[in-house]
Amino acid sequence: MATGLKIKNVSKVWNPDGPSPVPAVRSLSLDVELGEFVVLLGPSGCGKSTLLYIVAGLEDATEGAVTFDGLEVTDPSPERSLIFQEAALYPWLTVRDNITFGLKIAGDSPRKMDEAAERLLRLVGLNGAGDKRPHELSGGMRQRAALARALAVEPKVLLMDEPFAALDVQTRARMQAHLLNAWEKSKASVLLVTHSIEEALALADRVIVFTARPGQIKAEIPIEAARPRDMRSDEMIALARQCEALLGEEVEKSFKEQESL
Numbered sequence: 667m668a669t670g671l672k673i674k675n676v677s678k679v680w681n682p683d684g685p686s687p688v689p690a691v692r693s694l695s696l697d698v699e700l701g702e703f704v705v706l707l708g709p710s711g712c713g714k715s716t717l718l719y720i721v722a723g724l725e726d727a728t729e730g731a732v733t734f735d736g737l738e739v740t741d742p743s744p745e746r747s748l749i750f751q752e753a754a755l756y757p758w759l760t761v762r763d764n765i766t767f768g769l770k771i772a773g774d775s776p777r778k779m780d781e782a783a784e785r786l787l788r789l790v791g792l793n794g795a796g797d798k799r800p801h802e803l804s805g806g807m808r809q810r811a812a813l814a815r816a817l818a819v820e821p822k823v824l825l826m827d828e829p830f831a832a833l834d835v836q837t838r839a840r841m842q843a844h845l846l847n848a849w850e851k852s853k854a855s856v857l858l859v860t861h862s863i864e865e866a867l868a869l870a871d872r873v874i875v876f877t878a879r880p881g882q883i884k885a886e887i888p889i890e891a892a893r894p895r896d897m898r899s900d901e902m903i904a905l906a907r908q909c910e911a912l913l914g915e916e917v918e919k920s921f922k923e924q925e926s927l
Contacts, residue, residue: 676730689880708876762796
């Protein structure tokens, strides 16, 4: 029986044997249920992305462990797809070929790849763009293609590192809607990193607020409101103020630390 994602007492120290070790994350524990949408919110440099890379299997924890479905995470896996801030598409491939790249590596048939490409192009709103190259797309369209590529391998966990940070406000809002639509259809668990309080509240089942470095969990904020959410409602305004107060304290600590260096 699937047991979801479990992060247990994870710590990460960069350059641990050097003259200036840097603690990124300290004794952090977090469970993400199957199909849950969790957002990590915190000041810059607090270890959010580091934790994401440990969950992806791209970095090793200094202490603690990450498990998924009861098995310890030690390497990258198609079960855990990672989307970066930049779309990182292969520029020499068409959008269609970018989307099906993982399926081709896995040895899937041309028919299955074609079916997956058509389904995912429709899902992320890129109908008619399958034969274009990445340079022919806008930033938002490239991120939609990256989302489609991540979903093509049918991951059980979707990891997203500030995927919409470089987009304008209107495009960002549309991308959030595409993401929610894709998430609801895929049933994957999502762990998303952002600096945006509004984005966190618009998307998450649960917002995890990090402390300043080394990152620890300062607060967990569940959000019960149905999606799409009215960000001007009294409920969402109150949650935003709560997040602002929690985050403001940690941003201030982070600035003071930097000023002391």
